[in-house]
Amino acid sequence: NAGVTQTPKFQVLKTGQSMTLQCAQDMNHEYMSWYRQDPGMGLRLIHYSVGAGITDQGEVPNGYNVSRSTTEDFPLRLLSAAPSQTSVYFCASRTGTSGSSEQFFGPGTRLTVL
Amino acid sequence: QKEVEQDPGPLSVPEGAIVSLNCTYSNSAFQYFMWYRQYSRKGPELLMYTYSSGNKEDGRFTAQVDKSSKYISLFIRDSQPSDSATYLCAMKRNTGGFKTIFGAGTRLFVKA
Secondary structure (H helix, E strand, O other): OOOEEEEOOEEEEOOOOOEEEEEEEOOOOOEEEEEEEEOOOEEEEEEEEEEOOEEEEOOOOOOEEEOOOOOOEOOEEEOOOOHHHOEEEEEEEEOOOOOOOOEEEOOOEEEEEO | OOOEEEOOOOEEEEOOOOEEEEEEEOOOOEEEEEEEEEOOOOOOEEEEEEEOOEEEEEOOEEEEEEOOOOEEEEEEOOOOHHHOEEEEEEEEEOOOOOOEEEOOOEEEEEEO
């Protein structure tokens, strides 16, 4: 099993550009989520999905869109990139939402917006 | 005020030392307490989780939760250079779906 995979690993954008961060998992997990990690801030939830066709907003959703057409894939779209979106983005999947269900993270995408 | 506070470090110790990593929190509704390890330029991986108060041991790692003080700890015995990483604490209510709150992480360096 590859687990959770993310592409690209690194990306540099100019302000106003759009792009899609890809995330895929091969563990047949229903629950997937996107986080951003900034120095001194911890991981913050952007959007999440509880199954194909169902998504919801997390703590910091502004400027991002998601969709979930299959169980495996959960792409994150930046609509019009801003310097404040410079961050490391992690995709994660889990079997359930209880505290005992382990959350598996991808390797991350490092995004710089100039 | 953040819901979860964690000293960012860095914490530097010699090989073989006992390491103590800590987090404090303000929300008394938290019931699940997790510790994640994150190596440089990698995603976090779950190290241990504890439900409610008490201790949990796994090899060289011990997690402690003191709900009365709203304080959790992770102890690493006989620390190794391979333990050098950032350690994130995380907490979750018994209900509340996806809402897991993460600490900012403590960077640990174990010197050979």
